[in-house]
Amino acid sequence: MSKSSVLIVEDEQIVSMDIKNNLEHLGYIIAGQADRGEDAVKKAGELRPDLILMDISLKGEMDGIEAASQIRTQFDLPIIFLTAFANQSTLERARQAEPYGYILKPFETHELVIAIEMAVYKHSMERKLRESEERYELAARGANDGLWDWNLKKNEIHYSLRWKAMLGFKEEEIGNNPDEWLKRIHREDRKRVQENIISHINGNTPHFENEYRIKHANGSDVWVLCRGLAVRDAGGNAYRMAGSQTDITTRKMAEDRLAYDSLHDVLTKLPNRALFMDRLEHRLENAKRHPKQLFAILFVDLDRFKVVNDSLGHAVGDQLIVATSQRLQQCVRPGDTVSRLGGDEFAILLNEVSDTADATRVADRILARLVSTSMLDSVKRSTTASIGIALFDVNSTKPDDYLRNADTAMYRAKALGGNRHQIFDSTMHANAVALLEMEGELRHAVEHQEWLVEYQPIVSLADNKILGVEALIRWMHPKRGLIPPLKFINVAEESGLIHPIGEYVLRAACTQAVKWRKTGYPDLWVSVNISGRQFQDQKLVKTIKQILAETGLAPDGLLLEITESVAMKDFNYSVKILKELNALGIHVALDDFGNGYSSLGYLKSFPLKVLKIDKSFIQDIAVNKNSDAITTAIIAIGRTLNLEVVAEGVETINQLEFLKARNCDRIQGFLHSHPMNGNDVFKSVKEM
Numbered sequence: 001m002s003k004s005s006v007l008i009v010e011d012e013q014i015v016s017m018d019i020k021n022n023l024e025h026l027g028y029i030i031a032g033q034a035d036r037g038e039d040a041v042k043k044a045g046e047l048r049p050d051l052i053l054m055d056i057s058l059k060g061e062m063d064g065i066e067a068a069s070q071i072r073t074q075f076d077l078p079i080i081f082l083t084a085f086a087n088q089s090t091l092e093r094a095r096q097a098e099p100y101g102y103i104l105k106p107f108e109t110h111e112l113v114i115a116i117e118m119a120v121y122k123h124s125m126e127r128k129l130r131e132s133e134e135r136y137e138l139a140a141r142g143a144n145d146g147l148w149d150w151n152l153k154k155n156e157i158h159y160s161l162r163w164k165a166m167l168g169f170k171e172e173e174i175g176n177n178p179d180e181w182l183k184r185i186h187r188e189d190r191k192r193v194q195e196n197i198i199s200h201i202n203g204n205t206p207h208f209e210n211e212y213r214i215k216h217a218n219g220s221d222v223w224v225l226c227r228g229l230a231v232r233d234a235g236g237n238a239y240r241m242a243g244s245q246t247d248i249t250t251r252k253m254a255e256d257r258l259a260y261d262s263l264h265d266v267l268t269k270l271p272n273r274a275l276f277m278d279r280l281e282h283r284l285e286n287a288k289r290h291p292k293q294l295f296a297i298l299f300v301d302l303d304r305f306k307v308v309n310d311s312l313g314h315a316v317g318d319q320l321i322v323a324t325s326q327r328l329q330q331c332v333r334p335g336d337t338v339s340r341l342g343g344d345e346f347a348i349l350l351n352e353v354s355d356t357a358d359a360t361r362v363a364d365r366i367l368a369r370l371v372s373t374s375m376l377d378s379v380k381r382s383t384t385a386s387i388g389i390a391l392f393d394v395n396s397t398k399p400d401d402y403l404r405n406a407d408t409a410m411y412r413a414k415a416l417g418g419n420r421h422q423i424f425d426s427t428m429h430a431n432a433v434a435l436l437e438m439e440g441e442l443r444h445a446v447e448h449q450e451w452l453v454e455y456q457p458i459v460s461l462a463d464n465k466i467l468g469v470e471a472l473i474r475w476m477h478p479k480r481g482l483i484p485p486l487k488f489i490n491v492a493e494e495s496g497l498i499h500p501i502g503e504y505v506l507r508a509a510c511t512q513a514v515k516w517r518k519t520g521y522p523d524l525w526v527s528v529n530i531s532g533r534q535f536q537d538q539k540l541v542k543t544i545k546q547i548l549a550e551t552g553l554a555p556d557g558l559l560l561e562i563t564e565s566v567a568m569k570d571f572n573y574s575v576k577i578l579k580e581l582n583a584l585g586i587h588v589a590l591d592d593f594g595n596g597y598s599s600l601g602y603l604k605s606f607p608l609k610v611l612k613i614d615k616s617f618i619q620d621i622a623v624n625k626n627s628d629a630i631t632t633a634i635i636a637i638g639r640t641l642n643l644e645v646v647a648e649g650v651e652t653i654n655q656l657e658f659l660k661a662r663n664c665d666r667i668q669g670f671l672h673s674h675p676m677n678g679n680d681v682f683k684s685v686k687e688m
């Protein structure tokens with residue numbers, strides 16, 4: 001055991017030496033001796049002994065009590081008083097100096113040793129405790145956590161400086177009442193926190209941990225994570241609980257933001273598909289309990305949004321979407337949900353409708369609101385939408401069904417020209433399914449080339465001579481027999497299958513034309529119908545060139561038929577392609593003319609060869625005065641613009657006479673010949 005060093009302060013020289021000898025004898029180190037107060041303070045500072053033995057009455061001005069006080073506060077050294085008197089007032093003064101011992105003279109050496117050992121031990125324990133407290137305080141400050149220590153017996157809590165600062169308070173502004181903490185916790189969180197604390201104190205949980213909002217001095221809510229642990233006596237009863245408080249506001253805000261983002265559309269801030277489906281699901285749950293309360297889904301899709309986006313750019317497209325989202329919200333009630341599913345698609349959940357009319361009224365309001373004024377400064381034209389409506393239906397239980405049904409109805413609205421709404425009915429679904437099925441079958445047909453190309457002669461009215469033939473495709477369906485083009489061309493267009501189909505027809509027609517040209521009809525041409533998507537295909541000209549080269553047909557043996565609406569879709573593009581085709585020596589006919597909306601001005605700019613009068617006019621000849629007038633006018637336009645005019649769908653002698661009287665050059669129709677197999681074209685004509 002290493003012995004401590006001692007400073008002896010004693011005015012009587014003999015006593016001082018006696019103590020010194022005795023202690024040295026026992027192995028203590030005597031750091032020094034002093035007989036005056038001032039000297040004692042000085043030596044304590046210089047020598048830093050483990051202990052000071054202090055006589056109360058000393059030489060000089062300063063007595064032992066005064067010296068001890070100074071030493072305590074300046075150097076924190078333990079002091080034992082040695083004194084001969086023990087009167088009350090001296091004792092009282094001595095106590096103020098917080099001595100570690102008090103020995104009355106005269107004393108035995110072993111009494112002194114016990115007092116020294118106890119004082120040194122007590123002092124070193126105190127220092128250790130203080131150091132560990134300081135370390136703890138430092139660590140806590142480093143961790144940025146607030147600390148609390150709850151004496152459960154007294155029901156007092158010590159809150160650390162940092163704990164208070166976290167809530168915007170200074171040390172003296174918060175007392176040690178547990179209420180200082182609990183009363184500041186957010187109302188919605190308080191009960192839970194209190195219950196969890198009690199549960200832990202009662203020993204039901206291994207520790208206490210909670211995230212909650214607590215009021216800051218500035219009135220805002222701070223999100224904190226609070227952790228705590230109870231200290232228990234031998235019987236397991238908690239008498240103390242302590243823990244930390246961490247500010248997690250930033251993390252919470254990031255979490256909230258993430259949660260919000262994952263359920264909302266970034267551009268419009270509207271609920272996204274996930275949130276919409278969630279709300280719809282809840283609404284459906286609710287409907288099971290209250291089946292009399294109806295709801296409806298509206299599927300809204302802007303008409304021709306792609307055109308705006310492609311021609312004016314995405315920034316304008318985005319503007320339009322935002323403007324639309326605002327208008328949609330203005331058309332519904334607060335409990336309804338307007339959501340953006342993506343692109344230009346919106347879904348609306350009308351939480352309560354009393355009947356179908358209720359839902360259509362909202363749809364009408366939306367349509368009117370969207371077109372009321374231009375939504376964009378840059379687009380001086382208003383935007384329309386197509387709306388599909390699905391109403392609550394006891395047979396449907398899945399949210400997906402509702403959205404799909406509304407979507408199907410929306411497509412129907414679009415197919416009918418847009419700017420309208422349609423209510424879903426089950427036949428729509430059947431149609432949609434049939435369409436899907438057909439797409440699959442069509443794919444199969446492309447692979448197995450289930451095609452038949454028939455040819456219908458186009459003859460000169462004057463002499464019945466066949467000038468050309470139009471190639472018309474049929475689908476030889478393995479189960480359903482021959483299917484006419486109008487039943488599948490649309491699906492082929494939508495699915496993109498029109499490309500391989502169109503190529504097939506071109507190749508077949510060119511091959512057949514070469515045959516005819518070699519066997520006595522050197523000037524014959526073949527007409528091939530080109531659909532919208534084929535015409536938009538950048539590779540069309542290249543493909544045609546290649547097929548002509550492959551089959552050996554001269555370009556003037558091929559005539560392409562495009563409809564008016566296809567030609568008008570993108571005027572500049574059409575002119576460009578038509579010029580390219582013309583440069584190759586390939587002619588183009590405008591099919592189904594009169595049906596669409598081309599202005600005559602545009603017609604002049606197209607490098608065309610042929611106008612085909614739509615058969616609906618021909619068939620109405622002598623029935624409908626308008627048709628008479630239109631037919632007459634188209635023949636005149638053709639002559640003015642130097643175009644050949646073909647009347648298609650001529651079925652009767654009356655129609656023929658009418659056309660003859662107006663000097664129409666060419667006709668095509670059942671009167672002369674039905675479409676037929678390539679090999680039969682000239683045979684049957686000969687028979688006529």
Ligand code: C2E
Binds near residue numbers: 489649
């Ligand atoms: P279209 O190009 O206007 O073809 C003329 C249609 O009128 C043909 O119908 C033809 O059979 C029919 N027709 C001809 N004369 C008469 C008549 O006197 N009375 C009546 N009622 N109809 C007559 P089809 O073959 O059913 O073809 C319908 C449409 O399908 C075509 O109209 C064309 O737009 C399209 N189509 C046909 N083949 C193809 C093809 O290979 N590719 C593309 N993209 N479309 C095609």
Ligand code: MG
Binds near residue numbers: 470529561591
């Ligand atoms: Mg045609």
Ligand code: MG
Binds near residue numbers: 591592612615648
């Ligand atoms: Mg036609």
